[in-house]
Amino acid sequence: MLRVAVLISGAGSNLQALLEATADPAFPAQVVVVGADRQAAGLAHADHFGIPSFVVPWRGAAEREAWGEQLQQQLERWQPDLVVLSGLMKLLPAAVVEAWSPRIVNTHPAYLPEFPGAHGVRDALAAGAARTGASVIVVDSGVDSGPILAQERVPVLPEDDEHTLHERIKPVERRLLIDVVRRIAVGELDLTAASAP
Numbered sequence: 628m629l630r631v632a633v634l635i636s637g638a639g640s641n642l643q644a645l646l647e648a649t650a651d652p653a654f655p656a657q658v659v660v661v662g663a664d665r666q667a668a669g670l671a672h673a674d675h676f677g678i679p680s681f682v683v684p685w686r687g688a689a690e691r692e693a694w695g696e697q698l699q700q701q702l703e704r705w706q707p708d709l710v711v712l713s714g715l716m717k718l719l720p721a722a723v724v725e726a727w728s729p730r731i732v733n734t735h736p737a738y739l740p741e742f743p744g745a746h747g748v749r750d751a752l753a754a755g756a757a758r759t760g761a762s763v764i765v766v767d768s769g770v771d772s773g774p775i776l777a778q779e780r781v782p783v784l785p786e787d788d789e790h791t792l793h794e795r796i797k798p799v800e801r802r803l804l805i806d807v808v809r810r811i812a813v814g815e816l817d818l819t820a821a822s823a824p
């Protein structure tokens with residue numbers, strides 16, 4: 628059974644979808660802990676599903692390394708086989724990425740390498756894109772630059788604003804994320820091979 632740690636910063640709708648999927652005993656993975664950089668609303672999903680959680684409060688970029696060390700201590704306690712960033716709105720310190728990559732994946736609401744970074748949805752709208760997408764990637768030392776494990780196009784509608792477009796992207800993200808976790812759990816997806824130079 629693949630042990631998964633999920634890190635969030637926000638509402639955790641992708642986390643909720645993963646918790647619902649892993650609640651099925653036939654699903655080959657389990658979420659063992661949920662972590663956040665703040666008292667994120669999404670932590671309520673962990674409570675609802677009886678999953679332990681922790682918060683390592685972000686105290687500014689000047690303390691990124693210390694924050695990363697505390698995060699690493701928490702993750703090591705739970706010995707996950709896979710770390711999933713699902714709406715964690717912080718760049719992980721290099722030491723944390725190096726400790727976990729390639730067993731650390733991220734969901735992104737754009738068709739990478741298009742529109743990387745913290746505002747992928749907003750950037751797609753600003754660019755006048757007719758379509759964008761959702762991606763699941765391996766986290767590497769860059770910003771949304773790791774190997775792509777899954778991605779799918781999502782149309783942009785003329786009347787879209789950032790919220791309506793993001794809400795159309797998220798269900799696609801959730802489906803891709805759950806399928807990637809399942810494929811990793813059953814050995815269909817080899818993260819080391821996916822990350823090979």
Ligand code: GRF
Nearest residue numbers: 637638639640641714734735
């Ligand atoms: C997701 O679209 C994720 O890819 C992005 O932020 C959003 C988080 O949404 N980084 P939620 O917190 O899972 O609802």
